[in-house]
Amino acid sequence: MQANNTSAVMCRNCALYQTARVLGLETPDCSSLNRIVLRNHPVRKNEVLYHEGETFRYLYLIHSGSCISNATMLGNSRVMGFYLPGEIAGIENIGQNTCNHTTYALEKGSICQLDFSSLGEALSKDELINVQKYLLGSAAHHARQLQWERSLTGMQTAEQRIAAFLVNIASRLDTRGLPARQFRLPMSREAIADYLGLAMETVIRTLKNLQSRNLIDIKAKNIEIIDESSLSALFVY
Amino acid sequence: MQANNTSAVMCRNCALYQTARVLGLETPDCSSLNRIVLRNHPVRKNEVLYHEGETFRYLYLIHSGSCISNATMLGNSRVMGFYLPGEIAGIENIGQNTCNHTTYALEKGSICQLDFSSLGEALSKDELINVQKYLLGSAAHHARQLQWERSLTGMQTAEQRIAAFLVNIASRLDTRGLPARQFRLPMSREAIADYLGLAMETVIRTLKNLQSRNLIDIKAKNIEIIDESSLSALFVY
DNA sequence: CGAGATGTTGACGACCCTCAAGTGCAGTGG
C-alpha cells in the first residue's frame, strides 16, 4: 500500500469517474471507455505530461500526486498553476492546436489520459453531447477557480496572498474528499513565490509568522491549518 | 450613427456571429436563432446584466460597450474582471445554478442575450454538438485569458502590472478587430486599482510616469499606446 | 451653476525585495 503523504482521490470524486458516469458507464473497467482513456498511468517525479508548443491532443486527469504548469516568457519561466488530485490538466488547451504550458509532476503519482481529439469518433451523438456538456461544466469551473486565484494573487499584502493561497489549496482538496486540515504542499517555496508574485524569502517569513501566531503549523512541506477562520479573516476583509 | 468613442465589433468578429456560424446560419436575421437569442439589446450605463446569487440562465455577448463584474466578500466588493466587445459574459457560470458575480455595463452599449438553458430543446443534436463545441472552445479561451491575467496580476512592481494590463486590453481589442493603439479605458482608476491589487494613487502615478517616458499618452479615459514594444518589455523580463 | 463623484498631488512610513551568508536535507557514491 502506498504511503499516506501522496493523496489519491476516491473514485467517486475523481474527475475521470465523473466523466465515466456522464458516459453512462458506472463500472471502472468498461471497454468502450478504454478506447480513449489510458487508466491510472503512473508518473515519476518531474515527468512531463505535455510540453509548451506541442500539439494538443490529451486531457490529463490527476488521480494521485500533483502537477505544476509553467509558461516561458522570453526565456524566463513563470509558474501558471498547480493541479491537485481530481483536477483536469490541459483543459485550457481546448480549441487551439498547441499547448501553451509545460506541465510536469511535482511528485510520484498516477494520472488518467483522455484522448480529447478522438471523442467525436469514439462516441455516439448522445454520449458526445453528455461528455461535451460535462467538459463545458469543467471548463467553466476551471474559469471560476482561475478568477478566484486571480483575485487572491492581486491582494495587497504578502500575508493576504499566502493565507488565501493556503485556504484555496485546502478547499480544493476538501472538494475532492481529501484531508484539508493537514496535508502536504507539494511545490517548492520558490514555486509558491513565483506563483504569487512574491520573493521566496517573503513566503518563508510569512509562513513562519503565521505559525508563530498559531494559525498554521508548517514543517518542511507538511502543513496543518490550525485556525482556518482566522486565516480566512486575513483576506476576507 | 453612434459616436466613435464607444467601439462596436464588426459582425464577423463578434462572438455571437461566430456562434451563428457554428449554427450554420450565416445570415444575421435567421428565424431559428431568434428563439433563443435576443439581438442587439441596448443597455444603459450602470445597467445590471445579472446579479450575484441570481439563477443562471443567460450568456451575454457584448456587441458594443463594456462591462465590469464584481463579487462581494463579506460586504466588501472586489472587481473580478472586465468584458470588452466581442466577449461573452456569464460563461463562467455554466455548470452551476446561480451567478457568482454581479455584472453591469460600464457605458452605453448593446448586447445579445443567449438563453443557455434552452439550448438543448431549441436545437437539433448536430446543432447542439456544434454549439457545445464552440462554447467549450470559448470557455477554454476564457480560461487561458484568466490564466494570463492571473500571472500579470501577480507581477511584483506596479509598473509591470499596469503595463501588462494595458497590453492585455489592447490585445483583446485587437483580436476583435478594434483599434488597439488608441482607445478608451472605460473603467475608473479605482476599478483598475482594485482589479490589480494596487492603490488608486499608485495607478495614477504609474500611468503618469509611463506618459512622461513617452510610452503612452493618456488623457482622462482616452489612452494611446505609443511604444508597445517597450511597454511589453517592462513585464516580459 | 453647484454639489458630489472622480481624479490628482505631496509627504511619510511600512512592507517587502535584494543581496549575502549560512543551515538543513536528499540523493549519490564510496
Added chain:
DNA sequence: CCACTGCACTTGAGGGTCGTCAACATCTCG
C-alpha cells in the same frame, strides 16, 4: 553506513516601492 555534493530552505541587514492620509483639482450631471 557515512561522507559528499548540490539544491532547497532559512535568516539577517538595508534600501526602494508603494500604501495611507490629507488636501486639492476637475469632471459630470441635474
